Amino acid sequence: MDETDPSALPFPTSLCHRCAAPPKYVRTKTSTFILCPLLPNKYPPQPVLRCGLFRPKPPEGSEGAPP
Numbered sequence: 001m002d003e004t005d006p007s008a009l010p011f012p013t014s015l016c017h018r019c020a021a022p023p024k025y026v027r028t029k030t031s032t033f034i035l036c037p038l039l040p041n042k043y044p045p046q047p048v049l050r051c052g053l054f055r056p057k058p059p060e061g062s063e064g065a066p067p
């Protein structure tokens with residue numbers, strides 16, 4: 001399973017999945033948490049629909065893809 005596939009992640013509508021921050025996905029046996037590296041509280045209430053720190057990820061192919 002592709003871990004960058006939002007459908008495989010919690011809160012598919014969250015802005016975090018499309019953010020250049022980039023968020024880290026912290027997996028436990030039962031859940032996946034979205035850790036934001038920019039916010040002081042690290043775990044914003046999900047789904048994040050608006051975020052002042054949001055920056056769009058670079059275009060498809062320039063990140064996350066194998067070389």
Ligand code: SF4
Pocket residue numbers: 015016017019020021022023035036037038039044048051052053054055
């Ligand atoms: S900056 Fe905002 S949108 Fe980006 S990962 Fe953090 S909480 Fe999510």
